[in-house]
Every structure is written in C-alpha cells, then in structure tokens.
Amino acid sequence: MEPVHLPRPQSELPDLNISNGQGLLQWISTVDHKQIGIMYLLFSVLFLCIGGLAALLFRIQLALPNNAFIGPEMFSQLFTMHGTTMIFFVLTPGILGFSVYFTPLMIGANEMAFPRLNAFSLWIAFFGALLLYFSFFNGGAPDGGWFNYAPLNEKQYASGNGIDYYCIGLLLGGIGTASTAINLIVTILQCRVKTMGLHHLSVFVWMVLVNSFLILAAFPAINAALCMLLLDRQLQAHFFDLSAGGSPLLWQHLFWLFGHPEVYILILPSFGILSEVFQVFSRKPIFGYGLLVGSGIVIALLAFGVWMHHMFAAGLGITINGFFSASSLLIGVATGVKIFSWIATMWGGSLRFTTAMMFACAFLVEFTIGGLSGISFAIVPIDWQLTDTYYVVAHIHYVFIGGSLFGLLAGLFYWFPKMSGRMIRDRNGKIFFWLFVAGFNMTFLVQHALGAMGMSRRVYTYPDVPGYGTLNLISTCGAFIMGISVLYLLYLLIQSKRYGKEAPGDPWDAYTLEWMTPSPPALKNFEALPPVHSERPFRDLKIERQEK
Amino acid sequence: MENKLMIKLVVGTEALFFVALIFGYVYFAFKPGYDPRVLRLLHTRSTGIFSLFLFSSSFTFWRAAVNFDKGKPSRLKVWLAITIALGCLFLFGQGREYFNLFRENLTISSNLFGTSFFTLTGFHGLHVFIGLIMLSIVLLLAFLGDLDRPGSSVIETVGIYWHFVDVVWFFVFSLVYVLPHFLK
Amino acid sequence: MTHACQILLTIQSVFESATVESEKVNALTFRFIIAGSFIFLLVAGLLVYVSVKFRARLADAEPIQARRNIKAEVAMIGIPFLMVAFFFYLTIKTMEATEPSVYNQKPDIIIIAHQWWWEARYPAKNAVTANEIHIPVQKKILLRLNSADVIHDWWVPSFGPKMDMVPGINNYLWLYIRKPGIYEGTCSEFCGAQHAWMRIRVIAQDTVDFQKWLTAAAMPARQPATAPALSGRAIFMGLTCAGCHAVRGTIARGRAGPDLTHLASRKTLLSGKMENTDENLGKWLSHPQKIKPGAHMPDFILNKDTLTALVTYLHTLQ
Ligand code: HEA
Numbered sequence A: 001m002e003p004v005h006l007p008r009p010q011s012e013l014p015d016l017n018i019s020n021g022q023g024l025l026q027w028i029s030t031v032d033h034k035q036i037g038i039m040y041l042l043f044s045v046l047f048l049c050i051g052g053l054a055a056l057l058f059r060i061q062l063a064l065p066n067n068a069f070i071g072p073e074m075f076s077q078l079f080t081m082h083g084t085t086m087i088f089f090v091l092t093p094g095i096l097g098f099s100v101y102f103t104p105l106m107i108g109a110n111e112m113a114f115p116r117l118n119a120f121s122l123w124i125a126f127f128g129a130l131l132l133y134f135s136f137f138n139g140g141a142p143d144g145g146w147f148n149y150a151p152l153n154e155k156q157y158a159s160g161n162g163i164d165y166y167c168i169g170l171l172l173g174g175i176g177t178a179s180t181a182i183n184l185i186v187t188i189l190q191c192r193v194k195t196m197g198l199h200h201l202s203v204f205v206w207m208v209l210v211n212s213f214l215i216l217a218a219f220p221a222i223n224a225a226l227c228m229l230l231l232d233r234q235l236q237a238h239f240f241d242l243s244a245g246g247s248p249l250l251w252q253h254l255f256w257l258f259g260h261p262e263v264y265i266l267i268l269p270s271f272g273i274l275s276e277v278f279q280v281f282s283r284k285p286i287f288g289y290g291l292l293v294g295s296g297i298v299i300a301l302l303a304f305g306v307w308m309h310h311m312f313a314a315g316l317g318i319t320i321n322g323f324f325s326a327s328s329l330l331i332g333v334a335t336g337v338k339i340f341s342w343i344a345t346m347w348g349g350s351l352r353f354t355t356a357m358m359f360a361c362a363f364l365v366e367f368t369i370g371g372l373s374g375i376s377f378a379i380v381p382i383d384w385q386l387t388d389t390y391y392v393v394a395h396i397h398y399v400f401i402g403g404s405l406f407g408l409l410a411g412l413f414y415w416f417p418k419m420s421g422r423m424i425r426d427r428n429g430k431i432f433f434w435l436f437v438a439g440f441n442m443t444f445l446v447q448h449a450l451g452a453m454g455m456s457r458r459v460y461t462y463p464d465v466p467g468y469g470t471l472n473l474i475s476t477c478g479a480f481i482m483g484i485s486v487l488y489l490l491y492l493l494i495q496s497k498r499y500g501k502e503a504p505g506d507p508w509d510a511y512t513l514e515w516m517t518p519s520p521p522a523l524k525n526f527e528a529l530p531p532v533h534s535e536r537p538f539r540d541l542k543i544e545r546q547e548k
Numbered sequence B: 001m002e003n004k005l006m007i008k009l010v011v012g013t014e015a016l017f018f019v020a021l022i023f024g025y026v027y028f029a030f031k032p033g034y035d036p037r038v039l040r041l042l043h044t045r046s047t048g049i050f051s052l053f054l055f056s057s058s059f060t061f062w063r064a065a066v067n068f069d070k071g072k073p074s075r076l077k078v079w080l081a082i083t084i085a086l087g088c089l090f091l092f093g094q095g096r097e098y099f100n101l102f103r104e105n106l107t108i109s110s111n112l113f114g115t116s117f118f119t120l121t122g123f124h125g126l127h128v129f130i131g132l133i134m135l136s137i138v139l140l141l142a143f144l145g146d147l148d149r150p151g152s153s154v155i156e157t158v159g160i161y162w163h164f165v166d167v168v169w170f171f172v173f174s175l176v177y178v179l180p181h182f183l184k
Numbered sequence C: 001m002t003h004a005c006q007i008l009l010t011i012q013s014v015f016e017s018a019t020v021e022s023e024k025v026n027a028l029t030f031r032f033i034i035a036g037s038f039i040f041l042l043v044a045g046l047l048v049y050v051s052v053k054f055r056a057r058l059a060d061a062e063p064i065q066a067r068r069n070i071k072a073e074v075a076m077i078g079i080p081f082l083m084v085a086f087f088f089y090l091t092i093k094t095m096e097a098t099e100p101s102v103y104n105q106k107p108d109i110i111i112i113a114h115q116w117w118w119e120a121r122y123p124a125k126n127a128v129t130a131n132e133i134h135i136p137v138q139k140k141i142l143l144r145l146n147s148a149d150v151i152h153d154w155w156v157p158s159f160g161p162k163m164d165m166v167p168g169i170n171n172y173l174w175l176y177i178r179k180p181g182i183y184e185g186t187c188s189e190f191c192g193a194q195h196a197w198m199r200i201r202v203i204a205q206d207t208v209d210f211q212k213w214l215t216a217a218a219m220p221a222r223q224p225a226t227a228p229a230l231s232g233r234a235i236f237m238g239l240t241c242a243g244c245h246a247v248r249g250t251i252a253r254g255r256a257g258p259d260l261t262h263l264a265s266r267k268t269l270l271s272g273k274m275e276n277t278d279e280n281l282g283k284w285l286s287h288p289q290k291i292k293p294g295a296h297m298p299d300f301i302l303n304k305d306t307l308t309a310l311v312t313y314l315h316t317l318q
C-alpha cells in the first residue's frame, strides 16, 4: 500500500465544533463549505421561483395582442428584475454553490482556504439580492433592462429609486462573487492534496479555476460603471450625461466589457459539470482532457475581446465590427471543440442514461441551437437584422437554460445523493426532465420566428399582426409548463430528501474524490487520502483495491 | 502563503478597477483637448509634497516589515506608527486640495473634468483610507503582543496592499498633475 | 388549413426583402441557415447514433479507455475553423456592400427619434412629418438617424439592417427600396415605458407620387374655414399645445411633440397605436395618459365643446 496523504488545511478548523443539532442558527452561522454550498443552491432555487414568477406574469401580458393585464411601467420592472435576478441571483449562486461544495471535495481538501470569507460572500450576495427586491417597496424596481443603457438610466429619464437599488444590489452581489472567486483560486492552487498536480485536476475544477480568474478580471468593469452611474445619479456627475459632454456609449463599453465575460462565467462551470457527468455515465475517461481545458482557457481569454458584438448596431464602423465579428466566430470554434469532445467521450462507451446523463445529452442539442444563433449574431449583417428582437431572447434562453441551467440540473441529479444522502427515483427525475425540456422548447423555439417576423424585445404589448398572437400564446403555454415542471422539481427534491432511498457513498461508481466520502460527507471531509496519479483518483483507488 | 495569494488577487482586480477609472479620466479630461485653465486650479506643488509623504510611507512600511522579520516588535510599532501618520498626512493633503477646489467652484458636478477628477482621486483616497484602517488594526495587534515573534503573514499581506495603493497613486499623480505640464 | 395558409402568406418577416440591402443580407442569411442546419444535424445525428449504438447493455465489459484521437481532434477544430473563416469573409463583403462609408454626403432624410415618436425631416424641401415616413423607391437614399433623448433604434424588417439612434451621434443607413408599398417597422432598442408603441410606418412611393407628397408636405397648414375649426385653432394656440407642437404657418412652433401641420393626412396616430379617426383623436386628447401611459403629453381638462373644436380643427390639417 502506498502512503496515504492528509488533507489540507490540516489544522482544526474554526467553528467546526458546533454540533449539528442547532437547527437554523447552525445554518446561519456556519462556515462549512458544504453547508454554504447548499445554501447557495437554495438561494438560487428561491430566486428562480421569484424570477420565474415575474416571467409568468409578463408572459400572461404577452399572451394576446393588445393585452392590458399589466401596464408598461410594471412590465418594464418585471422584465428588468427577471433578467437581473436570473443572471445575478439564480445562475451565479447556482454555479458558486456547486463550486464551493465540490471544489474542496474534488481536490482532497477539508475546507475552503478562507471559510469565514466564504460565509461572508454568500451573505453579502444574499443581502444584495434582498436590497434589490426592496426597491419594489420604495418607489418601484429598476426598469431599464438588465443592461440598463445610458442615458435611460440617468435621473432625468428614470427618476425613481429603482436604478439606485440596481447599482447597490449588483455591487454587493459583485463583491460576494469576486471574493468567492478569490477563495476558490487560493483553495485550488494551495489546498490540493499533496500529490495532485494541476494536470490531475478534474475538468470541473479546472473550469472553476479558469472561471474564477474570469470573474476577477470582469467584475471591475461593471463595478466602475455602477459607481459612475451612482455618482451621476446621486451627486450630479456627468459620466453618461450627454448635455455636459458625457458619453452614453461609455456605459455600453464598460457594461459589455463585463457583460460578455459574465455570460461565459455562467457557463464554464456547467461545462465542467457536464465533463464529469459524461465520463462517469459513459464509463470512459474524458476525451481530450487537454483540449477541453485549453479551449476553456481560450474561451476565457477571447471573452474579453468580443464585447462590441453587443453593439454592432450602434454604428461603430466596419473595421471595428469586423474585428469583433472575427473574435466572436473564433469562440464558436473553441466551443465546438468541447461539444465534439463530449460526443467523442460517449463514443465507444457504455452509456447509462440516468436523469443527469439525459440532461447532459439534451444540453448538447439545446446548447448547439443557442450557440448557432450566437454565431448568427457574430455575422454582423444578420445581427443588424435581428439584434434586440425576440430572436435574441431565444438565444439568451437557449444558452442560459439549454446551456447553463441544463448543466446545473445535470449536476443536481448527479450530486444530489452526495449532498443529501438520498437517492432521487430515476423515473421521477425523467418525468421532470421531459416536462422541462418540452416546456422549454415550446416557450423559446417559437421566439426565433417571432424575432424574424419583426417583434422587438421588451415590448409590453404588440399589435395584432398575423402570426404574432398564435406564436406568443404558444410561448406563454410553454412557460406555464415550465412553471409546473419547476414546482414538480421542488416537490421531487423535498420528497426525495425526506423519503428517498438512502444513498451509498458511491452510487454511480464514479471517478473523483468526493465519492470517497460517505453520503452526505462528514463535517470533516477526509481523514486520509490516497495518492493521486491521474485525474480519476478514486477510480485508481478502487482498481487498486480490487487487485488486492 | 494563502493570505499572500489572496491579497495579490485582490490587488489584481482592484488594479483593473483603477484601469477603468483611469480610462474614464483620460477619455473625459483629454478628449476635447486638455483645458489649461484646469491646470491653474490644481496645486501641483503642494500635492506633490503630500504625495512624497505617501511614497515615503512605503519606505517606512518596508522598515516595519524588516524589523518584524528580525523580531524587533518595538521598532515595528514605531515604523508602523510613522507609516500611519504619513498616510494620514496624505489624506489631509487631499482634503486640503479638495477644499481649495470647492472654493474655486470645481465640484464633481460642475463639469466633466470635475466628474472624472474627483472620481479617480476620490476612489484612490478611499483605498488609502481602507489601508489606514488595516494598518491601525495591525498596530493594535502589535500592541496586544500578537506580532512579537516573526512568522505571521499579516505584515506582508497588508504590505502588498499598501504598496499597491502607493503605486496607483504614482500613476494617478503622474497622469493628473504631471503630464499636463508637458502637454502645454 | 386555408386559414393557416392565409396567415402564413400575410406574415411579414426579415426574409421578405424589399430593398437591395436586405437582399444582400438575406443572401448571407440563407447561406448561414444551410451551414447552421448542417452543424445542427451533425451534432444531433452524432448524438442519436452514439446513444443508440453505445447504450449500456447487460454484462458490458468496461469500454476501452480511449483518451485521444488526433485525426478527430484535427477535424473538430479544422472544419469549424474553415467554416467560420468563410463566413467571416462573407461578413466583411456584405458589410461593405450594404453600408459603405458615407464620407460627406448629405442625407436625403433625417430621422429623429423621440420618446416615443418619430420625426422625419426632408432637407431638400424643408418638409417635416412624423411617424409616417415617405421614402421614394428605385433610388439610393441616405438616412441620417439621430435621437432627441435616449437611445432608440430604426428597424423596418423588410429593409434589412437596423441602426441605433444614439443621442449626440450621427448614424447613417442606406436604402434602395424596390417597390412602392407600405412597410411596417418598429423601434428596436428599449427606450422607456412606451417602447412598444413606437412603430414605424414607411410609405414607399414612386418618384412622381413622392414629389407630389413632398411638395404638399412642405406647404404650411391650410387655413381653417369653418367657425368651429377657427375656434379650435384659437384653443390650440391658447392652450399649451402650441408650445409643444408645430403647425407651420401659425405661431405654433413647439418641437417637443410631433409636427401637426398635416396631421389629417396621416393614417395612424401615436406611432401606430391607433387609426387616425376623429373618435380616436378625441379619446387621445381627452386622456393621453390613459391611451399611451407615460407619453410626454399631459392630461388636459377639456370640456366637450373644446374637445370637439380641437378635433375639428385638427381634422382640417390636411
Ligand atoms: C451562457 C451564456 C451565453 C453563451 C454561452 C453565449 C454564446 C455565444 N454568444 Fe451570446 N449572448 C448571451 C449569452 C450567451 N451567449 C446573452 C445573455 C446575450 C444577450 C444579452 C442581452 O442583449 O440581453 C447574448 C447576446 C449575444 C450577441 C449580441 C446579440 C445582440 O444583442 O445583437 C452576440 C453577437 O455576436 C452573441 C454571440 C455569441 C456567440 C458567438 C457565442 C458562442 O460562444 C457560441 C458558441 C457555440 C456554438 C457555436 C455551438 C457549438 C459549436 C459547434 C457544434 C461547432 C461548430 C460551430 C461552428 C462551425 C460555428 N451573443
């Protein structure tokens, strides 16, 4: 038997001696990365319901032409809050939840490098979200859209307090996200079990690492923009105020310099999760480990060179448009490498279609649709036609839901036994899968057509142009199916947690270290760890045991 | 080790934040052509002197760190105190400069130069202030005897941040106060 | 079924090119649709094949633990790369063909977006109109696009490219419309509460009709002849209407609202919100904030007679 290694940090962890019996207080005061991870996920689910509810409300308004269910002011607030919530308070805590829960486990660490900072990040982001929602009770929510263009966001055009809440809420959320990113980087770089080299990191951990750097590089731009906007609104500064020589386009540059990396921030961890799911359920190592990691890095770097593709219609000139078109197209190539690598991982495997694997496979299809509509935007003349229409809305949801969210759901079904100690019945998981996928495609596939038929996004109603009514009604029905499926998911999770079959430590015969622990893992993750000599250390250990 | 890596990452993202602000400053203060009247308002000399205080605080901090490593807590305290005093002096100088500008009717809302000037220097001042809080905590720890023996990474960690604040000021000062003299 | 076909036939979309520019864009779009379908079918096909072929069977042995395959790797990078390179070339070519540089050419029409209506100025004749924009066909037209407040966006789907209207910036767009007709469009950048009701109606006319219209549009407003209309005019000038609206040939010179000089010859009101009838006009004037909440025209307290007089007057503005 080779020597075993002790996990790091080895010293007694702060506050780990709190007993498990203290209930809510214990959750609130915890610094345990697993509990914090779970709280991130609950945070995410809570806001998925709230943001989804907003979507249902404005989908009702859009179901019929010339509808008067909600007025224009409320409509603007709802879609702004929907987009902002979904991006900053659903997907962000979603990816952070899995990152914080599983990164230490997968690298053989007992904790994050800074457990208290970890708790701080969670709570500050959560309070940022609460603050954002408090705006509803204080003069109305922000109503400028999630990217909140100047000069519409200036006091002159938005005199309520909504935009100020938007700034402060996002600043707080951003502080939380950035400090978690720092925490993750330090953890990954310095708390790995001794023999684990960087080339032994699982793809998920690699993506978390790359992603964390991406966060640190992207958030300063929006923080600066938000500070400028606050100064404009509160102290009458003139950054975006045209009449004093300020520049409305400056906002767009700063925002998208952040905004584009942000959308990749929301998908890279999903790419990581999928890589785990594909290999475990194909019974094969990941195909092209280096390619997958490398293309992740390429995507992260390119992400900073594409922001003006959100501004193709702003009249910046052919040279600039051409440059940003090229970089955006190249991202498609880098992403294609991933898609094909996953298919190659399945190729020749022995595929097990669990719910997690189903979501992973559905991801391949839906994300390709979303990616291809993205590529169509990168072809500037097509973007000139379709920017700011429902075609963009379709793109957003195909990449966010069909991409990021399907990845997170795959992760949820893959890791739920580990996190809760209970199994989800596969049959029930699949009922949810089909409901969700059907509702999703019904809602958003038709929106491609609506965009091509000339329907602008962010309209609170539309005239009775032929075709609009029917397609919008289909979309609204789909949204309700999605709503029902989300409720079913909630039920499924609660029911499984309560009455599900008890989960063994390693239900999927998986490859990475988190499956070495009992389900759910003890407060102290590991007592001792095997030496690591590949990116599938737990599999190596199992084979070694078998051979004995 | 971990603390040092953490603070380096913090400094890295903060640096990008300042890059964005500096970009905004260059864009707005130099876009229509630099307005030479502004130069008359700014007190390059006195601000330069106060800047020297800040720059030398990096030196005194370095002395503090050296003494900490050598295990000389009393000298550590002295150097730390001097560092804090220098930082405070710098902030005082900045306050004075602001006050003078207000008297000349240049505020954040008077024009684009004011907007970008106060934002850039103000955020730098805020960072100095945060640094002073950290230094005070370290000094307190030193008086409580926590830093009597070398080994803790606190000094080095705070040091990285403090030097960073200095370096930022070097760029800001050169850009805002020195460069325009050469553009005349 | 026939009903569905009828609807399909009347649906307008980006694919229904009405200009030379949109023909060029659509040629590119169709190529992309083909290439995109190819990629999609490739991914979906591979997925289906793999799922069927390699589904786990009872007593499967552990599959071969393959990690790499250089040929596959080269193909999965190389082929997409060639495809995007090809489309990049087409992108540049199409951009240059549809929107060549403007240099110092004078625009034929200046369009200024307001929250939430369109102002169109014709420098050649000093004509001004609102919301319903007349453009000659069979002629290369240069539009200059401006904004009076926030960012808006000019988009007529069957004309091809759209263009943002950014305050403080001149943006341009070329148009060569093939056939006369009425083309619907809409503002396509979120610009506040009434972004939905900022629709465009382009009336494309052959040169003769267009010149006729332009000459008429450049004329000052017709003098009202009847007593109610005259009193309507007095009310219009007396109330604050004249401060926001222009009626050329009178003292009304406001620019905050649409030019009303030839209001009665327009078919729609309020950027496509409703038809231009006396009844609708009355509804709008008696309660603007109910018809188009948020619009920058205040509610007035008008009694019935004033209202009728105003409507009668506005009706005379042919
Ligand atoms: C998870 C989030 C996510 C992801 C992954 C992407 C991925 C991409 N996006 Fe998307 N995007 C958004 C989120 C995302 N986007 C959002 C939220 C907006 C709207 C913001 C707003 O306005 O509100 C937006 C808007 C947006 C625009 C601006 C549209 C507009 O407003 O006018 C553009 C323009 O270029 C664009 C491009 C791309 C490209 C090229 C990719 C590529 O990365 C896609 C790459 C993937 C593939 C191409 C599929 C798989 C590849 C293959 C199978 C290989 C073969 C492929 C080829 C040969 C091409 N996106």
Ligand code: HEA
Binding pocket: A048, A049, A050, A051, A052, A053, A055, A056, A059, A079, A080, A082, A083, A084, A086, A087, A090, A091, A144, A145, A146, A147, A393, A396, A397, A400, A401, A405, A443, A457, A458, A459, A475, A479, A482, A483, A484, A486, A487
């Ligand atoms: C993670 C990202 C994400 C997700 C998951 C979604 C989910 C959904 N989105 Fe969203 N969407 C965005 C991100 C996302 N969206 C963004 C970024 C924008 C742009 C915003 C902007 O323009 O500024 C946008 C915009 C947007 C629009 C365009 C609005 C406009 O331009 O006017 C539409 C319209 O149909 C829409 C619909 C939906 C629907 C029907 C869902 C559904 O999938 C929702 C399904 C979920 C539920 C229905 C919740 C279930 C819960 C309940 C039913 C009740 C539970 C209640 C309790 C338990 C108390 N979205």
Ligand code: CUA
Binding pocket: C113, C114, C116, C151, C152, C153, C187, C188, C189, C190, C191, C192, C195, C196, C198
């Ligand atoms: Cu104007 Cu939207």
Ligand SMILES: [Cu+2]
Binding pocket: A259, A260, A263, A306, A307, A309, A310
């Ligand atoms: Cu983008």
